[in-house]
Each structure stands twice: as C-alpha cells, then as structure tokens.
Amino acid sequence: MHEAPPTPSPTSPAAPAEPLSHGLKQRHLTMLGLGGVIGAGLFVGSGAGIAVAGPAIVVSYLIAGALAMLVMRMLGEMSAAMPASGSFSVHAERALGRWAGFSVGWLYWFLLVVVLAVEATAAAQIAHGWVPGVEPWAWVLLFMVVFTVANLTAVKNFGEFEFWFASLKVGAIVVFLVLGGLAVFGLLPDTDPVGMTNLTGQGGFLPNGWSGVVSGVLTVVFAFGGLEVVTIAAAETDDPARAVGRAVRSAVVRILFFYVGSMLVIVTVLPWTAQQAGLSPYVKVLDAIGVPSAGQIMNIVVFVALLSALNANLYGSSRMIFSLAERGEAPRGLLKVSGGGEGSSGQPGGVPRRAVLASVAFGFVSVVLNLLWPDTVFLYMLNSVGAVLLFVWALIAASQLRLRARLEQEAPDALALRMWWFPYLTWVTLAGLLGVLLLMLTDDAARPQVLWSAGATALVLLVAVGREWRECRARRDPSALTDR
Numbered sequence: 472m473h474e475a476p477p478t479p480s481p482t483s484p485a486a487p488a489e490p491l492s493h494g495l496k497q498r499h500l501t502m503l504g505l506g507g508v509i510g511a512g513l514f515v516g517s518g519a520g521i522a523v524a525g526p527a528i529v530v531s532y533l534i535a536g537a538l539a540m541l542v543m544r545m546l547g548e549m550s551a552a553m554p555a556s557g558s559f560s561v562h563a564e565r566a567l568g569r570w571a572g573f574s575v576g577w578l579y580w581f582l583l584v585v586v587l588a589v590e591a592t593a594a595a596q597i598a599h600g601w602v603p604g605v606e607p608w609a610w611v612l613l614f615m616v617v618f619t620v621a622n623l624t625a626v627k628n629f630g631e632f633e634f635w636f637a638s639l640k641v642g643a644i645v646v647f648l649v650l651g652g653l654a655v656f657g658l659l660p661d662t663d664p665v666g667m668t669n670l671t672g673q674g675g676f677l678p679n680g681w682s683g684v685v686s687g688v689l690t691v692v693f694a695f696g697g698l699e700v701v702t703i704a705a706a707e708t709d710d711p712a713r714a715v716g717r718a719v720r721s722a723v724v725r726i727l728f729f730y731v732g733s734m735l736v737i738v739t740v741l742p743w744t745a746q747q748a749g750l751s752p753y754v755k756v757l758d759a760i761g762v763p764s765a766g767q768i769m770n771i772v773v774f775v776a777l778l779s780a781l782n783a784n785l786y787g788s789s790r791m792i793f794s795l796a797e798r799g800e801a802p803r804g805l806l807k808v809s810g811g812g813e814g815s816s817g818q819p820g821g822v823p824r825r826a827v828l829a830s831v832a833f834g835f836v837s838v839v840l841n842l843l844w845p846d847t848v849f850l851y852m853l854n855s856v857g858a859v860l861l862f863v864w865a866l867i868a869a870s871q872l873r874l875r876a877r878l879e880q881e882a883p884d885a886l887a888l889r890m891w892w893f894p895y896l897t898w899v900t901l902a903g904l905l906g907v908l909l910l911m912l913t914d915d916a917a918r919p920q921v922l923w924s925a926g927a928t929a930l931v932l933l934v935a936v937g938r939e940w941r942e943c944r945a946r947r948d949p950s951a952l953t954d955r
Contacts, residue, residue, distance in 0.1 A: 499630030504722030524687030531687030547719030554711030557794025651736030857920025
C-alpha cells in the first residue's frame with residue numbers, strides 16, 4: 472500500500488486495494504520542493520512588499536520564511552514517520568480526530584482549485600500578449616487540457632513537468648543573484664560599485680519603522696504556500712520516508728536563501744522607492760544593470776512559474792481528494808485508480824483519474840467565474856481562501872504536538888526527521904501564526920480575507936461535526952438512518 476501508518480485510526484475505512492504509483496524519483500521531489508514556492512508571488516508580488524517595508528523587506532522575508540521553515544519541519548517529521556497521499560489531512564485525523572482531517576483536507580482542496588483559476592488566467596494574459604489573435608479563454612482551455620492530460624497519465628509525467636519547470640525557475644534566480652552580486656561590486660561592464668547607499672538612504676533601512684516590516688510579512692507570507700505538496704508527493708516515491716526527509720532538509724534552507732538573497736540584491740542595487748506594487752522588481756534590476764529585453768525574459772519566467780504552480784496545484788488537489796475518499800470523507804467513486812506503473816514492491820499502481828477529473832472540473836468552474844465575474848463572485852471565492860493557508864499551517868502544528876508524543880511512545884524509530892527544540896518551537900510557530908492572523912484583522916486590505924476564510928472554515932467545521940454526530944447517532948441506533 473502507499474500508506475503504512477503505525478497508528479491507524481480505528482474509525483477510518485480500510486484503504487483501497489488499488490495503490491497509487493511510485494513513479495516519482497528523488498530528483499522530482501527535490502525540484503518540486505525547490506520550485507514549488509518560487510512563483511509569481513516572488514517574481515511580481517514582492518514589489519508590493521518592498522513598497523511598504525523598504526529595504527527591511529529582507530527582515531519580513533526572514534520572519535515569513537522562518538515560519539514556513541518551521542511548519543515544513545513539523546510536516547516533514549510527520550510525513551517521514553507516516554507517509555500518506557493526504558499528508559497533513561491524514562495527520563490531523565490521527566492526531567485530533569476525523570473532524571480535523573475532514574476540515575483541513577477539504578479546505579486545502581478548495582484553496583488549490585480556486586488558486587488554480589488565478590494562475591491559469593494570469594498565464595493566459597501573458598500568452599495573449601504574445602499572440603493577441605488568440606483570446607485569453609482559449610489559452611486557459613489549452614493550459615487546462617494539457618495539464619489535465621499530463622496528470623491523467625503516469626505520475627512520472629507530472630514529475631518531469633515539475634522538474635524542468637522548477638529547473639528553469641531556480642536557474643533564473645541563480646543567474647539573477649550572480650548578475651546582481653556582480654552589479655553590487657561594480658564588476659559588470661560600465662557599472663560602479665553600489666555599496667550600501669540604497670540600504671541606508673531614502674529613510675534608512677527601516678523607512679516605515681517596524682510597522683512596515685509587519686506589513687511586509689503580511690504581504691509575503693503567502694508566497695511560501697506550496698511547500699506542502701512535497702509531502703503529498705512523497706507518498707508516490709519508492710522510499711517515502713527517506714525521500715520526504717531529504718526533500719524537506721534541502722528545500723527549506725535553499726528556498727529561504729533564494730527569497731532572502733533575491734530581496735537583498737534588489738534593495739541593494741536600486742533604491743526601494745523605485746519599486747512599485749504590481750511591477751516586477753526583478754525586471755527593474757535587470758533593466759538597471761543593462762540586461763537586454765529584461766521585461767520579456769522575466770515574462771517568460773513568470774509564465775513558466777504560473778504553469779508550474781497550476782500543474783502542482785492540480786496534482787496536489789487530486790491527491791488530497793483521493794485521500795479524503797480513502798477515509799470515507801469524499802465520494803468513494805473517486806477511489807478508482809488507473810492501471811500501469813509499479814510500486815517499490817512490484818505491486819501495480821496508477822493514477823487516481825476520477826480524483827484528477829473532479830479537481831479539474833471545479834478548476835474549470837473557478838476559471839469561468841474568474842473570466843465572467845472577477846470582481847464579484849470570484850473575488851468572494853478568492854477571499855474565502857485568502858487566509859486558509861494559515862489555518863492549515865496551524866492545524867499542522869497542532870497535529871505535530873499530539874503525534875510527536877504518540878510516536879515517541881509507540882514508534883520512536885520512525886522519527887527519522889525531528890522537529891527542532893520540540894515542543895517549544897512548535898508553540899512559538901502557533902503563536903506566530905495567530906499573530907499574523909490578528910495583524911491581518913487590523914489591516915483594511917487583509918481583513919476581508921480573514922473574515923471570509925473564517926466563514927468558509929466555520930462552514931466546513933459545521934459539516935464535519937454534523938457528520939460525526941450523524942455517525943454517532945447511527946452507531947447508537949442503526950435504524951435511525953434507515954430509508955434516508
């Protein structure tokens with residue numbers, strides 16, 4: 472089987488007889504970890520963070536990155552000990568109960584299929600700029616069809632797509648860091664050393680004080696979303712425990728380096744006042760150091776980043792809803808797995824095609840809503856998942872608090888990857904996530920996201936509690952549900 476938990480929930484239905492494929496390799500998982508969070512949020516969205524925090528955006532990224540790194544360490548610990556296609560949803564169920572697994576699984580699935588629409592639409596706008604004769608909706612249709620087909624075939628196809636997409640993104644950032652570093656020291660043709668002038672001028676390193684740093688954290692923290700897919704994908708490797716451990720160890724530190732390193736180069740090469748929300752700071756830096764066609768080069772990189780995120784979100788959403796179906800929390804019809812592919816033990820495995828189609832179907836609905844009513848219906852949907860990532864991270868931390876103690880008693884050898892300074896850093900992480908949510912409530916722009924996301928979460932929790940109440944009633948009186 473693709474899941475082998477040491478402490479399965481006694482209330483969970485048995486896993487299906489058809490396992491998923493083990494077609495992902497370590498190189499796929501490593502690149503997925505590196506490239507999973509390197510997207511448009513970094514290449515374009517970081518300009519908004521610089522505009523509010525100034526050079527201190529470096530500190531904002533350090534804080535947000537530290538939170539993401541701690542959450543991933545916790546998730547890596549649980550996933551290495553108990554690899555599962557549902558990852559943190561399965562962990563939440565084992566730690567806190569079926570209501571938690573149901574809630575976090577469905578919330579995360581909803582988050583992915585809604586964000587998928589944003590990515591498809593944004594990529595279509597870029598492609599429309601290159602080929603104006605093709606309408607954006609046609610590009611969206613093309614992207615959705617291509618990646619649906621890729622996800623319906625062997626999982627190694629998804630892995631290969633992500634490997635090369637991530638390689639391009641990582642390569643682009645490495646080249647940017649090298650060119651930016653040379654520009655700082657005046658080693659490029661026709662350039663003079665920049666020194667620390669831009670870090671200390673225009674109001675100093677903290678031009679808007681620590682409140683600017685806090686505002687920067689609120690702007691950039693969601694850019695780290697996407698790392699969770701690594702632990703979902705690990706269940707489809709030959710050695711899930713070893714694969715997820717290696718991927719988590721390598722990914723978080725390198726991603727922190729890419730993010731913080733990029734921001735440091737940007738605010739050192741150019742004054743922070745030169746940046747604008749909605750415009751890529753990478754383009755401005757490349758233009759400033761004389762790289763020809765910098766705008767088009769970055770457009771290509773952003774385009775690839777969006778398609779990569781679309782592909783990863785479709786994969787992650789399909790595996791999450793498949794895992795929910797395994798545990799009886801989603802329609803059992805989604806459990807059908809295609810033939811082909813083999814697991815490490817030689818057992819046949821395949822792709823959960825119905826789960827893929829269910830996810831892409833809702834993704835198509837989201838895209839249509841985004842194209843027809845971007846400022847009304849879709850905006851409400853987007854707000855309803857705006858803070859869900861923080862809720863998911865908080866449940867990951869709460870689950871790790873419970874499962875770590877249980878694993879130390881029942882299966883200590885399974886703890887191949889351990890959370891640092893447990894339980895203190897776990898509590899610090901929970902406090903940090905609560906602090907971000909409270910700060911969002913005080914921010915006029917972010918408050919609607921928290922309120923709508925809280926409403927969506929409350930609705931899912933209500934359904935989860937109602938299901939448990941109904942099942943408890945059925946166990947006490949089996950005839951109560953007869954003829955319903």
